[in-house]
Amino acid sequence: MTTRTVGFDLDQTLVDSTERIVESFRSAFRAMRIPDVQAAAFTPWFGYPLEEILQRVAPGTDPAEFVPFYRRAYDEERPGEAGPMPGAREALEWLRDNAFRVVVVSAKHHPVVDVALVDAGLGDLVDAYYGDHFGEQKAIPLREEDAAFYVGDHVADMHAASLAGATGIAVVSGAHDTRALREAGAGAVIASLADLPTTIGRLLE
Known part of the structure; x- marks a missing residue:
């Protein structure tokens, strides 16, 4: 196996998309005349497929009506911020400068992965991306x-x-x-992506 390709999850790993996800849900709920949902209700479900988050925060809502x-x-509206997570750009720049290839694999809808990366100012540092993959599918x-x-930030990423x-x-x-x-199989746990270069260097020794 090559040691020069590093995969990344997207939401809450490379991109802080919390505000945009929540505000996009709220925009859809307003359009559908569904009562508002507090932001804290979304927190445990970030990283899950869109339809699963919907059923967790607004059970019974029709996904076919909601998704559009x-x-x-x-x-299109892009409500809320979607910026890089702390240390994300610096970590990706270090990988590029050290001849690594960067690949993003996300549960987010494939075309939206590119939107998120560009808005976070990271698109130029990613070699390839894959959307619509969750859990073991990644x-x-x-x-x-x-x-x-x-x-990644999720136990399913470690699996x-x-x-x-x-x-x-x-x-x-x-x-x-x-x-x-760690129980999910992480070989290393870091506080932020600022620690990634040192961690990869250690794991490659």
Whole structure:
């Protein structure tokens, strides 16, 4: 396996999209005349497929009706901020400068991955991206890309890394703590992407 390809999850790993996701949900709910949902209700479900988040925060809502309103808000209106997570650009620049290839694998709808990366100012540092993959499905593009590492904030990201034969590097920037991420198979746990260069260097020794 090559050691020069590093995979990344998107939301809450590379991109802080919390505000944009929540505000896009709220925009869709207003269009559908659904009562507002507090932002805290979304926190445990970031990183899950859109339809699953919907059922968690507004059970019984018809996804077929909801998704077009959400897509219009997220893709066209772009409410709220969607910036880089702390240390994200510096980590990607370090990988590029050290001849690594960067691949993003996300549960987010494929065309929207590019929107999120561009808005966060990271698009120029990513070599390839894959959307519409959640949990163990992420192992498929990771294997195809021969990724040596997969960086994510979710326990499902660590499971996918293991299935792909990659080393999972967990960032405690999402809903899961260090213990849960290690129990899910993380080879390393870091506080932020600022620690990624040192961690990869150590794991390659």
